[in-house]
Amino acid sequence: MIGEQHKLIPERIREAREATGLTDDQFADAIGVSRGAIGHYETGLSAPRGEIFARIIEVTGQPPSFFTTPRNRSVSRFRMPNWRSLKRMQRPERLRIARRLEWAFDITSYLERFIELPPVRLPEIDFDYETDDDDKIESVAEAVRKLWGLAQEPITDLVAVLEFNGCILIEEDVKCDDMDAVSRWQGGRPYILYSKEVQSTSRTLFNLAHELGHIVLHASIEVTSKNLEKVERQANRFAGALLLPRAQFASEVASTSIDYFLAMKQRWRVAVAAMVYRCKDLEILNPVQVQYIWKQMNIRRIRKKEPLDNAFPLPSPTVLATGMRMLMEHGVQPKAQIVGALALNTFDIESLSGLEREELQTQVVQLRLLK
Template sequence: MSVVNGGAKKPLPKPIPDRIREAREARGLTPEDFSELLDVSRQAVAQFETGQSSPSGEVMAKIIGVTAQPPLFFVTPRERARQGTPFWRSLKRMEQHHRRRITRRLEWARDIAAYVDRFIELPNVNLPNIEFNAECASEEDIERAAEQLRDHWKLGRVRIRNLAAVLEENGVILVHESVECPDMDAVSCWQGGRPFILSSAEVQSGPRATFNLAHELGHILLHAGVEVSSETLGQIEKQANRFAGAFLLPRETFSQEVLGTSVSYFKSLKQRWGVAIAAMAYRCKDLKIFNENQFSYLMRQMNAQRIRKIEPLDDAFPVEKPSLLAESLRMIVEKGVQTREQVEAALTLNLSDVEGLCGVPKGFLDLRVVSFVPRQR
């Protein structure tokens, strides 16, 4: 089909196959789900996504409606930045369509960060160069890596009050949004030379959320070149957990404050350090402050009090939320550097997706709301 323009026929743009697939995956749809919603065959979906055929205008309208992306999304080539492998906590439990959906969200976060960086200089990535061999690293290697990072960031050996802010100050891009996936608390990866962490808004415990950030920081620092597979996953997860404990609870100071083994005493430590009781118990075991019997005693106390999943004081610490992308976007729009229309045209994304990834209130970018006024009888 073509459009007549001043006597000359101008061909209509064709949707880019990769972008159809990207839009589908970003909504967590399998090819089978997609085919049912579009009322086409599974083979037709495969042909749309490989470029063997293009959807008709009627089907394209359905694709736009189902994926909630603007028409411009499908005809704009996307610059592909180099992306490292995301560090998933579980390759077996987490369904593939969830992994693909969240991977796409991370890619879009990278696009938004690159756009913002055109107008506002984002913090440089500030991580020490640590030699670490995941295959043969010792526990002492992990302890030293955590201490080296604290020294590099001049954090001393005291409690870190706002880890999210510390990460953003040092060039890590954070996204905090609902993931609708019970098997994922957080995920991280390197993209375009910068680390990204996406954390789940479903996590309501401040201490748990902080530990998740520290865990992902361990992956970013120690495992950038590691190939994640079912064979390596268990080892690198243990290393990231050990790093998180070492980073949040430094051995030279935390170990001096463990003066009891009761849940009551550990509640007081939780108030002081902002770390979950269970995580502190494992830290005590790692540092050999507790022997196996002492560790088991504390775990039994927690089981008896039914506080293993939801601990006391969980709600006393608010979940630390990122602010870098939100404040940068606000500044760009409110200072008139870019209009909302320019943001939409540059990113070619549904504005609700941009708002969610940046953490700005819903409706901040999309002001085209039609007021509903009931007819007076």
């Protein structure tokens, strides 16, 4: 019987279920109870018996301590995630990925007890998504570049730039075709979770800039099906402005040749398609010239998959992994204590932190027979 000091927390059962991407019905089938019983467990009206609790542990993959450890999360300091595929993405998938963002917050909060992480450095802006125009978005992107000392040059490592300025990045196999990246303010810090499965680093670069646009422009609003199209367009405009600053980029567009744009791609590391959209937004090219480029890309069959898409690999995030290794290497917190304090499956901790698989496993002593 579970002692009072280890009482099951109903919300943790819901959290574990949502983190697996299971609906009430699917979870009920998996552990062999009714849907009504799931509702009772998750609201605290009743507690699962020992054998049912064992099945919950097996299905969710979380340790028993997960269900008895409270989380210090102030709901008022958590913004809604910026779902780019709100209309296509199923609710269980949104819940699953939102839980992973929360776990990343738990890991970050734990590290901040021992390590000073980079402070958040973003410009203070007053942006009204309903009334402010594209010129205001351009100005905001320029303010970010100025604050971060990026001048007018290409951003060669946006991952490092974001982390240096206080963003927490998580790169994972998201196992969801409808999601490339998602962002959210949590506890006064911006988080971006992005897919390791995206096949183009140029696309990933734009995804990160797009999510930064949401973080900067839309921190105070909730994205809904009604405003989704508008805020997505604004985030795209911000991404283009951040990656291709208008004055410098415009001065370099000297041809409508695909080969010329590919040469530009080598410099800016941005997809040709994104550069064409940028030229359209800034009216560098007229509609006829834009159509000519699209036609040439179709003829060369590079509209969906471009040359040089992976010519400039983006390094993976390092802040969380480095923090974890510092705790272990300096003897601040041993592996077992880290896992125990976080009360999460070790694989989830490793994946969210960017550690190697089994890096948090206790070392096994190797024995050999004497000759």
